[in-house]
Amino acid sequence: MKAPTKKLRISLLKASTLLLVTSSILITPTISEAAISKKPQLTNTEMTKYPAEIIKGISLTLRKEKHGKLTPTEITEQIENMSKVAAMDTYIRSFPKDLTGSRVREIVYQIYKIDLDAISDLGAGTKQSVYPDQITSSIKQIVDVDDIDSYIRNLSKSEVMDLYLESYHYELAPSDIRVAINLIFGTNLDGISSLENSGIALFSKGQWINQSSEDLFVVHTSDDDVDVKIYPTDYFKKRTGLDELPVELQDSLKQLGYYFNEKVSAFYYADPDGQSVPDYFKGKTLGLLIDYISSNYSDL
Incomplete structure (x- = not known):
């Protein structure tokens, strides 16, 4: 029997290699994916754009909304490319409980690195004689006072935010929360994200x-x-x-x-x-x- 020609040996080698790779894909798809991709593979723990708690919540939402069809690599890439507005919206959708004012301010700091409580303590923010009617009329529903404007003027901005969210039973959509933050603190999170x-x-x-x-x-x-x-x-x-x-x-x-x-x-x-x-x-x-x-x- 004649020895295999050089061309035949190369063909056999390619076939063996293909079989090995195919087996690897069937057994460990995530390892195979990382091996054949030329792009660097980041795990959730290696991401630095947002804190681990935020990444975990966003990942949970993405898996749920995509019915588990996203790979870890795809989730990582989506989070890395998310705007801050999208990250805030997606993270809040992972929350099973009502969001209080203090929790919202914590989320804003975690995603935007903006300290709304510091703005409140500084007395900074939009300079205005009274808050917009959207804010005062809502708070008036849960506070029994004669002069709502005077009452609110004596509150810190964080306290105003707390009362406003309470007036909606902590059920505001993320976009509405950002509107309230802008009206109370003068901080436009949508604009800042851009x-x-x-x-x-x-x-x-x-x-x-x-x-x-x-x-x-x-x-x-x-x-x-x-x-x-x-x-x-x-x-x-x-x-x-x-x-x-x-x-x-x-x-x-x-x-x-x-x-x-x-x-x-x-x-x-x-x-x-x-x-x-x-x-x-x-x-x-x-x-x-x-x-x-x-x-x-x-x-x-």
Whole structure:
């Protein structure tokens, strides 16, 4: 009998290898998946975007809603790519119990790293003579007082939030909870989520709301959001060689009402009536910066 030719030996080797791989897939699919994938495989414990408790809750929801059809790798990838808003919504859906104000504030800190209790203790947040009717009318349903506005003014913002959630028997949807947080604390979680990886650092109400080492511009607001200043980061200066905002961006900010304030060495805006800058103005400012970065510095 003739010895196998070189071509035949190669064919036999390929067949043996295929049989071995096939057996491995049938016996240990997760190991096989990790072995043949060129992408790095992260386990839940290796993820750093959110705390382990949040990851566990989100994973539970994803498995339940997808009827267990997601692999651990797919779950990890979904969580890593989730916006903070989506992470908050998905995590809350894993909660079997009613969410009190203190628990919601803890979740906000775990996902956003924003300390709402610190904002409350500082007395920071939206500057207003009274809370919006949406807040006061709801609280009035469970508090028996003659002057609800005066009563609420003497409460901390965290206490106002607690009463508001209680008035709805702790059954508000996540989106409604975020609306309440914005109305009470002046903290727009939906807007903040959109700033992730935008190149914009946001300092507001005594703490960093959004920040990374590669941010290009800083938006710095006062504790009560009455005034805003904008200036370039050290990273921007190093990468571009510029010591100030680009002229084109300066001109765009001037059209919104900003001017260069030499005292603070930044482009500056203050509400003429001494009230907190409204959301639409914040949105215009951030939108302008995001568009400018996208058009001019997407490679930084």
